[in-house]
Amino acid sequence: MTRGALIVFEGGDRCGKTTQCSKLVEYLQSTGVDTQMWRFPNRSTSIGQSINAYLSEQAHLDDAVVHMLFVANRLEQRTEMLRLLAAGTTLVLDRYSYSGVAYTAAKGVPGLTMEYCKSLEVLLPAADLVVHMAMTPEATAARGGYGQERYEKVEFQKKVMEAFESLRDERWAVIDASGSIDDIHKQVVAVVQPVVERARAGAPLGKLWD
Ligand code: NYM
Numbered sequence: 001m002t003r004g005a006l007i008v009f010e011g012g013d014r015c016g017k018t019t020q021c022s023k024l025v026e027y028l029q030s031t032g033v034d035t036q037m038w039r040f041p042n043r044s045t046s047i048g049q050s051i052n053a054y055l056s057e058q059a060h061l062d063d064a065v066v067h068m069l070f071v072a073n074r075l076e077q078r079t080e081m082l083r084l085l086a087a088g089t090t091l092v093l094d095r096y097s098y099s100g101v102a103y104t105a106a107k108g109v110p111g112l113t114m115e116y117c118k119s120l121e122v123l124l125p126a127a128d129l130v131v132h133m134a135m136t137p138e139a140t141a142a143r144g145g146y147g148q149e150r151y152e153k154v155e156f157q158k159k160v161m162e163a164f165e166s167l168r169d170e171r172w173a174v175i176d177a178s179g180s181i182d183d184i185h186k187q188v189v190a191v192v193q194p195v196v197e198r199a200r201a202g203a204p205l206g207k208l209w210d
Contacts, residue, residue: 004034004090005199006081006125007192010098010164011133012157013149014140015177016184020133021094023185024192028090033196036084039094040074047073055149063112067104071120074100078124085125085205090196097121097208098130102163106156114163118209126171126206129195131188132164133177 007024009017021037028035043052047069053059054066061069074097084091101117137157146152151160168174173191175184199205 002088002200002202003205004085004088005128005192005196006085006091006093006205007195008093008096008098008127008130009133010095010102010130011177012135012137012140012160012164013152014143014146015133015135016181017094017133019181020131020184020188021092023181024188025092027185027189028092028192028196033090034088035090035092037092037094038077038081040096040099041070042073042077045073045076047076055151057150063104063107063109067100067112067117068120070100070104071097074121074124082125090199093127096127096130097124098127098164098167102160102167103151106159106163108159114166121208124208126208126210128171128199128203128205129192130168130172131191132168132172132174133184134161134164134174135177137161139178 009021011017018039021039025035025037041051042048050059050061051066051069051073054061081091100121101114104112104117105114137154140146140157141154151157175187177184
């Protein structure tokens with residue numbers, strides 16, 4: 001049995017990740033790759049509903065607590081994630097632990113460092129590929145709907161962008177998110193295809209932050 005690939009899209013708010021995740025899933029399925037799209041936070045669980053209340057400013061939570069909720073929201077999907085990957089399903093994730101670390105570290109709260117945030121997620125698998133949809137915070141701010149949720153502020157997004165940049169390693173592909181939807185999709189397909197092949201050929205799944 002060959003395993004599925006874990007493909008993650010990351011980036012600032014309103015950079016077009018969700019559109020590209022959907023297009024990628026559609027493309028992979030059309031080429032016969034068993035694929036599912038997931039998003040984090042998963043707002044449908046009870047933990048996800050607390051996160052949603054926080055993001056939509058209906059609830060106020062301590063920064064350390066909300067960070068733990070984001071982590072728990074991933075851990076509650078861990079068994080199913082590992083099961084699907086092992087069964088050969090490729091997962092395309094709209095955000096994952098990299099957002100968890102970047103957004104919390106960007107707050108600059110004493111003690112909530114990148115190292116601390118990383119340490120809470122070592123039970124989760126690492127992405128085979130992180131597609132970083134990079135765009136300046138000023139450009140995303142000009143997009144429709146911006147500013148509706150907590151964190152959608154240019155100064156904060158600049159810090160998030162810097163945090164993402166410091167997390168990049170050889171598993172990351174950076175794509176200019178300011179181009180056209182179809183151009184970006186072509187670039188995404190080009191970086192994803194070899195990763196899906198490698199997973200299919202038996203490349204081992206990594207652990208986060210190893
Ligand atoms: N976010 C997302 C975090 O702060 N920590 C996390 O672990 C994750 C997964 O939630 N502003 C933030 C980033 C976004 C928001 O927005 C989720 P969206 O539009 O559903 O991706």
